[in-house]
Amino acid sequence: MSTVHQHDALSDDATTRLREIAERLRSWQGPFVVIGHVDPDGDAVGSVLCVTRALRRLGKSVSAPITPPRFLGFLAEPGELCDPLETLPDDTLLMVLDCDLARATGAPLEGAALVVNLDHHPGNPGDAELHLVQPQLAATAVLVKHLLDELGVDWDSHLATPCLCGILSDTGTFRYANTDRHTLEVAGALIESGVDYPELTDRLQWRHPDYFRRLASVLATTRFHFDGALVTIHQDAAMRAAHDASDDDSNDFVGIVRYAEGTQVAGYLREIEEGVKVSLRSRQGFSARRVCAALGGGGHEVAAGARLRGVDLVQAEALLKEAVAEELAR
Numbered sequence: 001m002s003t004v005h006q007h008d009a010l011s012d013d014a015t016t017r018l019r020e021i022a023e024r025l026r027s028w029q030g031p032f033v034v035i036g037h038v039d040p041d042g043d044a045v046g047s048v049l050c051v052t053r054a055l056r057r058l059g060k061s062v063s064a065p066i067t068p069p070r071f072l073g074f075l076a077e078p079g080e081l082c083d084p085l086e087t088l089p090d091d092t093l094l095m096v097l098d099c100d101l102a103r104a105t106g107a108p109l110e111g112a113a114l115v116v117n118l119d120h121h122p123g124n125p126g127d128a129e130l131h132l133v134q135p136q137l138a139a140t141a142v143l144v145k146h147l148l149d150e151l152g153v154d155w156d157s158h159l160a161t162p163c164l165c166g167i168l169s170d171t172g173t174f175r176y177a178n179t180d181r182h183t184l185e186v187a188g189a190l191i192e193s194g195v196d197y198p199e200l201t202d203r204l205q206w207r208h209p210d211y212f213r214r215l216a217s218v219l220a221t222t223r224f225h226f227d228g229a230l231v232t233i234h235q236d237a238a239m240r241a242a243h244d245a246s247d248d249d250s251n252d253f254v255g256i257v258r259y260a261e262g263t264q265v266a267g268y269l270r271e272i273e274e275g276v277k278v279s280l281r282s283r284q285g286f287s288a289r290r291v292c293a294a295l296g297g298g299g300h301e302v303a304a305g306a307r308l309r310g311v312d313l314v315q316a317e318a319l320l321k322e323a324v325a326e327e328l329a330r
């Protein structure tokens with residue numbers, strides 16, 4: 001595995017663009033709406049909250065229509081976030097964070113006076129009027145940190161905590177391959193500006209008590225295939241119904257079994273209304289993306305997913321094994 005990491009901050013071009021964006025934000029007199037992607041994660045929620053708080057400090061009128069998953073609910077104060085908007089107020093500057101325009105949710109894109117898009121996903125086509133897409137950055141929150149620096153805000157824990165949450169979320173608390181010197185330096189600066197780091201990392205692991213009962217029932221389904229190269233877990237409709245915890249909380253189960261010795265790829269199969277949802281996590285060198293593409297889905301090299309329509313768990317597992325066998329033979 002040889003990954004070339006970008007150790008420097010942004011390129012000169014990117015810095016110029018970021019200054020331009022900061023200038024537009026500062027001089028904008030109309031309302032702001034700040035949104036993220038469907039199934040928002042810590043980077044989407046953290047980036048939206050951080051930008052929202054900074055703009056409000058600059059005296060701007062800001063709506064943030066985003067609904068955090070239960071385990072991230074602690075980040076927001078009552079009244080800070082709102083329900084999805086059906087229409088945009090006149091003269092709105094719409095900020096789309098941590099996704100391209102196609103994955104954005106919370107407000108319609110139509111009717112925005114200006115759309116600004118900050119993201120780090122490599123597939124972002126950069127079709128917003130004003131955009132900065134930086135795939136070498138570990139999180140959109142890193143870009144948000146630079147934006148707020150350009151805006152000249154005074155960093156404190158109120159701003160730095162959601163920003164650091166975005167970085168922790170997208171780097172798996174500095175465990176993933178996207179953790180580089182730049183990421184750690186930005187995180188260090190955020191911690192220095194007053195984040196209660198042990199409190200934040202502890203709080204990010206809190207889960208509904210039912211989460212642990214569900215974890216136990218799902219882990220009881222652990223099976224190894226291909227001499228352990230593939231490990232699978234599953235959850236059927238009855239197991240899901242037995243517990244209160246919201247399903248987005250169970251996304252990280254697959255990451256647990258991925259740590260089984262000798263495993264190259266871990267699969268989590270969940271019975272859903274229209275069939276089976278497959279989530280894969282792999283080690284470097286095994287393409288979860290290609291396996292999921294073969295199943296009609298997609299994603300990153302080491303984290304990908306697919307929805308298999310009209311099949312049951314047994315059929316889904318057979319299809320997954322077939323696709324994994326092909327990838328193992330490459």
Ligand SMILES: [Mn+2]
Nearest residue numbers: 043098140170
């Ligand atoms: Mn992200």
